[in-house]
Amino acid sequence: MQKEIEIAISPERIEDSSYILHLGSKGLQIKLDRIKGFKIRKRSIDARSKHVVFRARVIFYIDEEPLTEIFNTNFQYVHNSRPVIIIGAGPAGLFAAIQCIEKGLKPIIIERGKRVQDRRRDLAKLNREGIVDEDSNYCFGEGGAGTYSDGKLFTRSNKRGDVDKVLKLFVAHGANEDILVNARPHIGTNKLPHIIEAIRENIIKYGGEVLFDERVVDITTDKNQVSGVLLASGEQVKSNHVIVATGHSARDIFTLFHKNKWLIEAKAFALGVRIEHPQSIIDQAQYHCEICSEHLPPAYYSLVEQVNGRGVFSFCMCPGGVIAPCATAKNEIVVNGWSPSKRNNPHANSGTVIQINLEDVPGSDSNPFAMLNFQQEIEKRAFEAGGGHLVAPAQRMIDFVEGRISKDLPENSYKPGTISADLTQILPKFVYEALRGALPVFGKKMKGYYTNDAILVAVESRTSSPIRIPRDKDTLQHPEIKGLYPCGEGAGYAGGIISAAIDGMNCADAIN
Template structure:
């Protein structure tokens, strides 16, 4: 027999398994040591709006029977080694899930990735962290699993396609993610666990007869009469298929430049740019959980989401937190020598003593009149110039320019900087030398407002570290709303974050699946 419950629990009741079992039995009117009873949570969310933190829990109690799996979907990958092939450029979440979906539909994926496999990639991450050496093909953005592999592994999305979201989550669980991601309202996996999961996704592709080519950079597209039927690699090899899914991520500037040279229709896209802001995690916990000392052993590291609309020079733009990483680290995410980019990530336990978040300003194309000469690449050139300036002011290494928060608002260079999770180190700089006025002034306005929303947030015991510029792609590769096909080039399917159609692991994975379905429906032999 199964009974279902909706509960409002204390953190201890929700996160201590033994106490949760006892609490649920009590709510069911049973003794705490009732035999043959199994309790489990199916949904969990934290409500910290009041002075007392409450955990909302949906739960099931099984009496005299054991619960089955939470999974509704168990992936089945037939062998497709001898089937028709489609080409996928980029082995991030969009590319890998496009490959898995193609296999389910009986088509062989040929996955082409400029970077290294997830294990070999670690050496290049160590080089950028310790020596400031940037490998343009293997870094925090490029390589197996894409930018998502070395991230917080956040799995929530604004997408309304709940069934698709559940399917993606269950595929991740089938490849090694914990079932907790099916329960938590804001699930994440953690950068320490993502590489193992990514490797298992690769194994599924290879075991089913798919191909994966690492350290293989696409340098040309084979287009005849406005139809693509293959790509050319840096070694000069031609790879052909029934179509091409372009899932290169938001940082593949060479692909954007290639499309522009070949006069494939692309367009400049608004994005956002700013900094990473770093606080002590304990401070954020005390603000969010209303605790005097620390959050205690049961509550997870707290996060926040902030947004404020600003007026500057007659234009309204949003300033907002982005990719908040509780208990996390700031990492160097440049993809070429001579530029400096920062991003955030967290391990699964989120147990760093630092909290960091992107704090960025919306950038519209009308904000960049001097870049119009670059046409569709206007926003990309603006983005690149800011990153190059950050590199110069940081000291022409991966040392990042930084400033304490109140000092930034009051326009004074910080005489000292705080401890940081950013391994290459910091250089004290007036960040207005890095950021253009329309971004810097808006951020200064927003910081004081955020301090009113979160008492204690606006403090000189926090610092801003620059620049956070890879929030999304500065270029959109258009596609038909219904067919997902490029409006000019047949058999070309722009996909994921790099094309402007996703923003995170789950939305990119869902987009990859849909692109594979649309391409196969249109061009695979019936």
């Protein structure tokens, strides 16, 4: 017999199996020796009161031994099967490939960047010297933007598809089973590369192909039916089905569509800064403690406020994290955040952004590149204010709100370096005015948040794609080109690892 109950566990006892069994015996009002084991189904932190606890939904096995859950994949050998070209090896592309294999289709992944381990040298050079490799950076390469920029698996995309299947596939390829349990699952940048490698090896093992350092320069058609792709090397790859899963920063793909006179459209996105605090400030605010328990994980936050009719909100919050340079071309500054699996760095950072609507940018109703051009202009301003080598313009929080250039900047995690600057010279007026209105209010919502110990680093601009590639809601194909499947963040249909993976699987399922 199995029974599930909710129990509260103190942080110090969260790994104490005997104690959890004792709580189960007490909660179920049965003798301890009748409980043969337990399984935590879901776990979250409850910090609403002074005494922080873990809330856990636990299945207790009464008078029977626990069952070991085995996740069975339906992989088939597909080497000689009908091919499907997948452009991009991010989460959308990789999970589209897995789903193709389950359907008996042969995936051929084409990735402009390098293998996940080879990207490390380019990222080290990016951080150390401020030199951007336009095909190998935090956005491009095996695993996509999520691999080296965090690995958070929290999503609200349950209605889009099978979240549990995505999580279980990650576990099957080496992720810790905790991601199946925690309310805010997180793999960590240090662990994701090995998992991505395992996924690639499985794709190849079952007959798929993965091509690296290959940029797609054209998608070929025959009477409005996809026929394959042309690579920069001159090689042609043939297929009647192409999934475009290139991510939010593959601007050349948008240009390719426009050159071919295929429909694309401007899309709203969010823009702002990345804000970093000492992690201790966030812990004290969220856990209501002066010296917080070492058994509690670094705290996160989620903040939102309306200012002048605009929503200002935190985005991609990274406890114990690092601010990373995520430019994909020369002469631009883009920042993002990531965390290792232990989230043990001394800082906490989060994007804090404002929605940029089509009516904010002249010409967006007629020019599909208007929002992208607007995005690029802000990124170039940030680069110029930094003075080169990816040094980022920054300001202390209260100085920014009160209109002072900071005399100095706090220690921070951004490796290429920061320089004191007036961020109002970089951000649009309606963006910095909304930020100035929201930050003091955030300080009232969360004690200690509004402080000059916090730094604002510009510019957070790649929250989502500024262009959407439209598709039919039923077939998921481009409305003008049969067999062409716009997919994931780059096409405007996802926002994060899980939703991108789900969209990849959905596109593969749409292939008949």
